[in-house]
Amino acid sequence: MFNKLIADIFNEIAALLSIDENASQFEVRAYQKAALTIGTLQEPIEDIYAKGGKEALQKLPGIGSTLADRIIEYIKTGKIEKYEELKKKYPIDIKALTSIEGMGAKKAITLYKKLGVKNIEDLKKAISRHEISKLPGFGEKSESLIEKGIELIEQSKGRMLLGDALPIAERIVEELKKSGLVTNAVIAGSTRRMRETVGDLDILALSNRQEEVMDFFTRLSDVSNIIAKGPTKTTVWLKIGMSCDLRVIEPESFSAALQYFTGSKEHNIEVRKIAIKNGYKLNEYGLFKGNARVKVKSEAEIYEKLGMQYIPPEMREDRGEIKLAMEHKIPKLIELGDLKGDLHTHTKESDGANTLEEMAEAAKAKGLSYIAVTNHTKSLKVSNGMDEKGFEEFFKRIDKFNEKEDSFKVLKGAEVDILQDGSLDLSRKLIEEMDVVIAAIHSHLSMDEEEMTMRIEKALDTGLVDIFAHPTGRLILERDPYKVNMESLFESAERNNVVMEINSFPNRLDLSDTNILLASNYKINFAINTDAHRTSHFEFLRYGIGTARRGWLTKDRVINTLDLKRLEKLLEIT
DNA sequence: GCCGTTTTCGGCCCGACTGTTTTCAGTCG
Numbered sequence: 001m002f003n004k005l006i007a008d009i010f011n012e013i014a015a016l017l018s019i020d021e022n023a024s025q026f027e028v029r030a031y032q033k034a035a036l037t038i039g040t041l042q043e044p045i046e047d048i049y050a051k052g053g054k055e056a057l058q059k060l061p062g063i064g065s066t067l068a069d070r071i072i073e074y075i076k077t078g079k080i081e082k083y084e085e086l087k088k089k090y091p092i093d094i095k096a097l098t099s100i101e102g103m104g105a106k107k108a109i110t111l112y113k114k115l116g117v118k119n120i121e122d123l124k125k126a127i128s129r130h131e132i133s134k135l136p137g138f139g140e141k142s143e144s145l146i147e148k149g150i151e152l153i154e155q156s157k158g159r160m161l162l163g164d165a166l167p168i169a170e171r172i173v174e175e176l177k178k179s180g181l182v183t184n185a186v187i188a189g190s191t192r193r194m195r196e197t198v199g200d201l202d203i204l205a206l207s208n209r210q211e212e213v214m215d216f217f218t219r220l221s222d223v224s225n226i227i228a229k230g231p232t233k234t235t236v237w238l239k240i241g242m243s244c245d246l247r248v249i250e251p252e253s254f255s256a257a258l259q260y261f262t263g264s265k266e267h268n269i270e271v272r273k274i275a276i277k278n279g280y281k282l283n284e285y286g287l288f289k290g291n292a293r294v295k296v297k298s299e300a301e302i303y304e305k306l307g308m309q310y311i312p313p314e315m316r317e318d319r320g321e322i323k324l325a326m327e328h329k330i331p332k333l334i335e336l337g338d339l340k341g342d343l344h345t346h347t348k349e350s351d352g353a354n355t356l357e358e359m360a361e362a363a364k365a366k367g368l369s370y371i372a373v374t375n376h377t378k379s380l381k382v383s384n385g386m387d388e389k390g391f392e393e394f395f396k397r398i399d400k401f402n403e404k405e406d407s408f409k410v411l412k413g414a415e416v417d418i419l420q421d422g423s424l425d426l427s428r429k430l431i432e433e434m435d436v437v438i439a440a441i442h443s444h445l446s447m448d449e450e451e452m453t454m455r456i457e458k459a460l461d462t463g464l465v466d467i468f469a470h471p472t473g474r475l476i477l478e479r480d481p482y483k484v485n486m487e488s489l490f491e492s493a494e495r496n497n498v499v500m501e502i503n504s505f506p507n508r509l510d511l512s513d514t515n516i517l518l519a520s521n522y523k524i525n526f527a528i529n530t531d532a533h534r535t536s537h538f539e540f541l542r543y544g545i546g547t548a549r550r551g552w553l554t555k556d557r558v559i560n561t562l563d564l565k566r567l568e569k570l571l572e573i574t
Numbered sequence: 575g576c577c578g579t580t581t582t583c584g585g586c587c588c589g590a591c592t593g594t595t596t597t598c599a600g601t602c603g
Binding site for chain 1: 575576577579580585586587588589590591592593594595599600601602603
């Protein structure tokens, strides 16, 4: 898969071109836009080329004849001549240097020309000799800022899980509201769009006491230091290792600001182009016709004035949602309240932390009317997997539990391990007795694609599987997906009527948003499950819902939006 | 270097903050 490699090279070319006198800023932007396209592609770019040639590449947004040639050059030779030439001209580690907060390509090249700084190590040496502060255009403050920037990079891990970031953003918003200094505070940015990882937090506040709000904000206990502080925008570094922006907004600008700061950047660029086409100007302060502000009470009204339907934040990624909005075909996305049950949970009997009764209580408190308890099977020793006898005894306890319940039911199930050879880790007889059979891969993850695809398909072809859990096995920021041909997987699921799981665990979110979009083209249904191992994990459902919405999913494609009766009919539970 | 319900040429999103400057370039989102 060359996508990330090529995207990185294009970004580096853009950075190097931005300091090159022969290049225009628009050429720079062209490389950046192409890098973004390639970096967020769902399919390996070499496959796109193999299937459709240069023409297929040129169909990608921001990629024309020249850039298509450069991509082909990389696929064929592993090199891009233009990049090699630029590197010769400017032999510096531009990627590392510009990753320092406050350091762009121009500063990096000045440091190279004046001090011979090629990488972060050189930069550290220059700082220790206090050479930077003596350069024209730089000063004492620049030097210490760069030093701080290097420190921040070395201690930060880059992006962070939505499941870690969202609660902190919510806490900051709550504290701002409690301060009495703001009339409203909301989360914007990628956190509002429910992206699976978040690079920084964006918060908007409504207030006419700007200075006081900023003072309050910079003194919050989550804050470690201040990066920039102004009356309308302040940036701080949080103790958890990410930055957080606070913008204080005037009431008449609030809707426009929320739209603007929610992003994505790519979505906004397209929306602003449409505004211009319609004789408007859209920025963070409002929608303008000439110099006159057009009164809008909500984000929805902004989209409406531009001839579009309201676009939910989770869809704002410039993946075709703007066209849909123009045609008024935005689907009614699934919501948290649509879920009636959870079909993937664990108890103490395998590797969960709580009892059957405790899990049921917690699910009820979340407004659910059924759960399936799906403990691990015997081969998964590390998770205390259960054997046939263990399940039989446990199922008797579930029967007893259900006798006492009238408006809630626990379904009998298992998360059956798919063994290395594709066979299932429990007897056929027991599996057939179960209400909900989840199959999953937990071991031998490094098979090649063909082998892994066959292994999974063999399991699905038994006809015994209801749901395929966390279908790619990835752990976000930790482990890549195992290699599997997604198209054949979805075809096999369609053939065998197997439901694809959207696992809501914050470090799984598997299927991902892009895989959901891909899977939606097949006649398959989905289940949004928590994989809860303790009562507090039911909280994770909102991340699964967020991911499903990012995959444009509607309620009718998700089986655990069905009430118990309909679900039992669908899964043929007697 | 890309792109077209104004265009195959001439546009390309736009404003805040900072540091080092005396009016602005660089960086960021």
